[in-house]
Amino acid sequence: MGQERIIHAALLGAGTVGSGVYKLVKDLEEEIISKTGARLVVDKILVRDTTKAREGIPSELLIDRWDEILNDPQIEIVIEVMGGIRPALTWLEEALRAGKQVVTANKDLLAEYGEHLFDAAEAGKCDLHFEAAVAGAIPIIRPLRQSLVASELTEVMGIVNGTTNYILTRMTEDGMGYEEALALATKLGYAESDPTADVEGYDAGRKVAIMASIAFNSNVTFSQVYTEGITHITAEDIRYAKEFGYVIKLIGMTRLTEGGVEVKVHPMLLPEQHPLSTVRDSFNAVFIHGEACDDAMFMGRGAGQLPTASAVMGDVIDVMRNILHHSCGKIGYGCYRNLPVKSAEDTVSRFFLRIQVTDKPGALANIAGILGNNDVSIAQVVQKRSHDGVAELVIITDPVREKHFNDALSILKGMSVLKEVSGVIRVYGN
Incomplete structure (x- = not known):
């Protein structure tokens, strides 16, 4: 029996998702070997404060200097779950150009600078995977990039923010007003102390920009997405919608039309019989229409420590297989079109x-x-x-x-x- 193949990785960030990723690396150690033929070892974890204790993570792995990862020839995969635009953009570009494979959960970064990252991935002939950036545990990026590429997609729409879906569910089912439902969502941990990104539609807008770019092979950035939140929705609106046979949901939608790409996030009255109308509480779902595939829907947990970590690890395992079979970089960005984005x-x-x-x-x-x-x-x-x-x-x-x-x-x-x-x-x- 030959020597065991070890693939070395570094983790950027050890917050909620980062600690979840590290936990899955340890819990799935033998499974990963069986599924890939190699052992995954996280050698270094980059954090801001190396003196802060992190449950389940050995302190000797913690570092605070990026160049210790970039200049380490053993590290083949960089897993980024730190969030934010800077310095993540610089670091991931440097990693890709240096020939390191990258897995990221950073929707903010991809929604604004995805094109930069894919140019770097192409230059380094590397993988750039980001399943966890949109809808957590729900597999949607891989189907858009691989499974549905022959389907000529024309519409992608979905509930891609669990906080707002929870709030609207409580307003619909319990007759709550917006403020009361938001307070409950905050108490239960579904909403951040500052819920602006969720309730104003910005979080969903970033995810829709990413999905539009992949689905229609044309670069769309968050700044081009029309966003409208749920703060003006009232119990009366919901009650009247029900009388007409509708349910109100915050919908992210992108369509391919003759005049270009539409990308919008806003509340919408959906017919009660539409599949997305039944998606309750903090669940997410994405509904796709294509010329060949017709209708398809993906539903599940769109956020949370382990659901998001599971999507990250699915990408990591895919990258490991590519490394072992010398096939990294085989799926490019694919934005070969330059379609106009229509104003709302x-x-x-x-x-x-x-x-x-x-x-x-x-x-x-x-x-x-x-x-x-x-x-x-x-x-x-x-x-x-x-x-x-x-x-x-x-x-x-x-x-x-x-x-x-x-x-x-x-x-x-x-x-x-x-x-x-x-x-x-x-x-x-x-």
């Missing part, structure tokens, strides 16, 4: 519009006239209640170019009969 105003949507108007004859006719003059066609309208001379109208439009809808809304806001615009939410379907 140039996309087409249906809208749910909830307004308070003066309860007098002709008010609805005036509103319908303004909408019609701006190419906004009404599919459904219901007067919900009238109180103190003010009536509440709920309108669902037919598909309309968003610019035309926004123009109509601006005019409506100037009408004396309009007292308040209480809610504007997009509706699924064209």
